[in-house]
Amino acid sequence: MHIARSKVAVIAAAVSLGLVATACSSDRDSNGSDGGGSTERFIFGAAGDPGSLDPSLESDGETFRVSRQVLETLLDHESGGTELIGGLAETWDSNDEGTEWTFNLRDGVTFHDGEELTAQVVCDNFDRWYNWTGTYQSTALSYYWQAEFGGFAENESEDTPPPNYVGCEATEDLTAVINLEEPSSVFPGAFSLAAFSIHSPKSLERYAEDEASGEGDNISRPDYSQDPEAIAGTGPFQLSNWNKGNGEVTVTRFDDYWGETAGFEEIVFRTISDEGARRQALEAGEIHGYDLVAPSDVDALESAGFEVPVRGVFNIFYLAFTQERNEALQDIDVRRAVAHALDRQGLVDTQLPEGGVVATQFVPDTIAGYSDDVTLYEYDEDAARELLDEAGHADLTVDFCYPTEVTRPYMPAPADMFELMKADLEAVGVTVNPRPMKWTPDYLDTTRDGGCDLYLLGWTGDFNDAYNFLGTWFDGYSKEWGFRNDEIFEALAASSVEPDVEAREAMYEEINELVMDFLPGVPISSSPPSIVFADSVNPPTVSPLTQEKFSEGSFK
Amino acid sequence: MLRLIVRRLLQLVPTLLGLSVLLFLWLRMLPGGPASARLGERATEADRIAMEAALGLDKPLWDQYFIFLRDLLTLDMGVSTRTGRPVWEEFTQRFPATVELGVTAILIAVVVGVPLGYLAARHRGGWMDVGAVSGSLIGICIPVFFLAFILKEIFAVGLGWFPTGSRLTTGINATEVTGFHTLDGILTGELDATGDALWHLVLPGIALASIPLAVITRMTRASVLEVLQEDYVRTAESKGLHQRVVRLRHVMRNALLPVITAIGLLTGSLLSGAVLTESIFSWGGIGSFIRDAIDGRDYPVLTNFILIIALVYVLINLLVDLAYSLIDPRVRVH
Numbered sequence: 001m002h003i004a005r006s007k008v009a010v011i012a013a014a015v016s017l018g019l020v021a022t023a024c025s026s027d028r029d030s031n032g033s034d035g036g037g038s039t040e041r042f043i044f045g046a047a048g049d050p051g052s053l054d055p056s057l058e059s060d061g062e063t064f065r066v067s068r069q070v071l072e073t074l075l076d077h078e079s080g081g082t083e084l085i086g087g088l089a090e091t092w093d094s095n096d097e098g099t100e101w102t103f104n105l106r107d108g109v110t111f112h113d114g115e116e117l118t119a120q121v122v123c124d125n126f127d128r129w130y131n132w133t134g135t136y137q138s139t140a141l142s143y144y145w146q147a148e149f150g151g152f153a154e155n156e157s158e159d160t161p162p163p164n165y166v167g168c169e170a171t172e173d174l175t176a177v178i179n180l181e182e183p184s185s186v187f188p189g190a191f192s193l194a195a196f197s198i199h200s201p202k203s204l205e206r207y208a209e210d211e212a213s214g215e216g217d218n219i220s221r222p223d224y225s226q227d228p229e230a231i232a233g234t235g236p237f238q239l240s241n242w243n244k245g246n247g248e249v250t251v252t253r254f255d256d257y258w259g260e261t262a263g264f265e266e267i268v269f270r271t272i273s274d275e276g277a278r279r280q281a282l283e284a285g286e287i288h289g290y291d292l293v294a295p296s297d298v299d300a301l302e303s304a305g306f307e308v309p310v311r312g313v314f315n316i317f318y319l320a321f322t323q324e325r326n327e328a329l330q331d332i333d334v335r336r337a338v339a340h341a342l343d344r345q346g347l348v349d350t351q352l353p354e355g356g357v358v359a360t361q362f363v364p365d366t367i368a369g370y371s372d373d374v375t376l377y378e379y380d381e382d383a384a385r386e387l388l389d390e391a392g393h394a395d396l397t398v399d400f401c402y403p404t405e406v407t408r409p410y411m412p413a414p415a416d417m418f419e420l421m422k423a424d425l426e427a428v429g430v431t432v433n434p435r436p437m438k439w440t441p442d443y444l445d446t447t448r449d450g451g452c453d454l455y456l457l458g459w460t461g462d463f464n465d466a467y468n469f470l471g472t473w474f475d476g477y478s479k480e481w482g483f484r485n486d487e488i489f490e491a492l493a494a495s496s497v498e499p500d501v502e503a504r505e506a507m508y509e510e511i512n513e514l515v516m517d518f519l520p521g522v523p524i525s526s527s528p529p530s531i532v533f534a535d536s537v538n539p540p541t542v543s544p545l546t547q548e549k550f551s552e553g554s555f556k
Numbered sequence: 557m558l559r560l561i562v563r564r565l566l567q568l569v570p571t572l573l574g575l576s577v578l579l580f581l582w583l584r585m586l587p588g589g590p591a592s593a594r595l596g597e598r599a600t601e602a603d604r605i606a607m608e609a610a611l612g613l614d615k616p617l618w619d620q621y622f623i624f625l626r627d628l629l630t631l632d633m634g635v636s637t638r639t640g641r642p643v644w645e646e647f648t649q650r651f652p653a654t655v656e657l658g659v660t661a662i663l664i665a666v667v668v669g670v671p672l673g674y675l676a677a678r679h680r681g682g683w684m685d686v687g688a689v690s691g692s693l694i695g696i697c698i699p700v701f702f703l704a705f706i707l708k709e710i711f712a713v714g715l716g717w718f719p720t721g722s723r724l725t726t727g728i729n730a731t732e733v734t735g736f737h738t739l740d741g742i743l744t745g746e747l748d749a750t751g752d753a754l755w756h757l758v759l760p761g762i763a764l765a766s767i768p769l770a771v772i773t774r775m776t777r778a779s780v781l782e783v784l785q786e787d788y789v790r791t792a793e794s795k796g797l798h799q800r801v802v803r804l805r806h807v808m809r810n811a812l813l814p815v816i817t818a819i820g821l822l823t824g825s826l827l828s829g830a831v832l833t834e835s836i837f838s839w840g841g842i843g844s845f846i847r848d849a850i851d852g853r854d855y856p857v858l859t860n861f862i863l864i865i866a867l868v869y870v871l872i873n874l875l876v877d878l879a880y881s882l883i884d885p886r887v888r889v890h
Contacts, residue, residue: 043726051640138610139603140640159606221640245649245735246724247840268726272838273848276705280720281838283713440851445592448601479601 045290052225064194071197071233080541082464098183098499111200112238119170144195189463200232236551247271263554293530311528312544315410317458320521324482337387339377356527369466369508374516401452406439409529410458450479466508590637638852652735654841658826660761665768673776695770704763721838779811820876824869
């Protein structure tokens, strides 16, 4: 009798739970509107929380994804492309030496807090970064400033590079002139980086009240950078909330935006760190899109009616040699043999999403400075064996490192890619010692310290300049590559200070040819990281730089 | 009892101190460090060295430890090297989420497990016993992450009955008072927030409850079987006492003692062991944060979070010991 009562109770509880759940779930519609409101809310699944709301302090993609909707830069990239176009500056120019950059700003641009955009505001922003002191001078907080503009007005550490920024002058209300110590290939591209977004003058005043602080292992981000109310930009959306407990950053449409009004009324960037959980949330209708879709999920998502637009390629995935670690790799014939041994087309066909291509050099073919005349290394097992024999390294053994538990935009499945390459190398008689490692910090530390004979890495460009790729790797000696080639180092140094764009691009073409003759590593592929949207959404134009402007999107 | 409490709390001091030394050394023995983790793949060797200096990691080890200890004694837990935010702020923001999920799981496990274990024992060899024993075996064997994935695939993605993750539906404006969404909704009168929070708790709660439920069911069954053999139960039954009185006063009261010990231990482990469940359900508690902190070699977060968890673990078990005397007057804690 009692058992029967218990059973009835259990069944009743289960039924009630089901009814409650059904009732709760039916309260929500598929357009991201909650039961009680009519807000058209676009919810995007982010892989991580932003580091802060001030992109000047950050160097990660999730921060920039949010900040690009809110803050704008002097220069921008064409929608869906990599060509520079005007951003807050309608036009721009430099002197012949490339040391004086003049920006003519758009008229009638207002910040979210009602302040006007003027040349003085632009200069105040640049001067703020240049005059950073204390903890702000740590690369933890000023990585991009130091990478592009060098040091500060008063460097506090001898490790900090000398500043290349001289000053900024507002010559007219809407004309700002930025002066540099010497020309650099990073300009004008660097003016499009999210880290150099222009903030409202009122925001700058607030920032001045807060100071980043820290000693020992305490580098804290300043309070303002965590406060959505403190940060005002000129973008199509304004920050309205950051619910850290729920992992959600909310931005709302800015109706006084100088450009086209955003299609979505509100966007929520919701952190879902697990890739499988992002896919399930999309399938359940809880989010309307997410980035870095696993290639293995693309077909299934497309079949289920989701939109997976193909991005242009703007990255390079490569196999690197650390020549110092393995004497055999110092022989160019051995490096060529490895290049011939790899079936890169097979890897692209089986591992990369639609749009992936074999790379012939260390820049993608979409970038100015790409050369059509580099030495090519076709897949040829016989040639690989012959070269190894001739070099006296038919019994070559290599330690091959690869990362685990990670997906990168250029490397969606590292372990599978490693297995394919290992099989290719073994087919020509190379003995491969696999060394799987956790991505961070183990793998990054080991490769950076020159601890692997072969390893896999890549790079996604920040802007359309070949130095952003080539200079990153080959501008001087580093342990991770373990070679010294003065011809390449000097050619890159010369290109980095060449102010004439056409002359610089010609130099890049030559450098690409030099690099591929020397073969410090094997460029494997360029591939577009996949992004997915629900079928209820008109997605924004996708960007090869992964800089989508969500204001272009709308609900159908 | 007061002496017991004071003694236990005093015992905590050397325990936590020893743990802090071990944690400090273990973490620094791991390959890599927070500098590389924070800088990512774009940084050069020079960047890493500069970052290590900025984080104070270039100082001698003993120096770093004493700075840590000095800060801890002044209740300064430092700043997360990964997020750049104060460790205490990160902890208080996430701890309620973990507690809410852990309590839900343990409630499910106790409410279902204890009666199920009892019924299995009373009907030993019957269908309910076989079902409970094999069910609990399955509960222990199925990996939590797999169960969580299947639950989501069926009840969230397939049927749409429950959300796939997170603590609240996007757009629900819940006023935060304590950080416990279920409680805050009641305190502020935002009952829709409480309902929504409960709705979000169902799947992760069930997934996390699977192992404790299995353990509690089996322990209750074994314990009840043992007590049922005791002379005093037979005496009570032969005296003609009502079945209900025999079950509650004599059987369950005695059988529950080891079960309560298990519940205490399981509750403590749920606070630190919900890493996978929290990650899969994007729960935003301390479990998933600790996982990210390990990947990022976030020394301040790892050291302080683990010390706090150890403290909470000891306190929960102290409460369990104190609960003994309430359940069984024969037990007097010393």
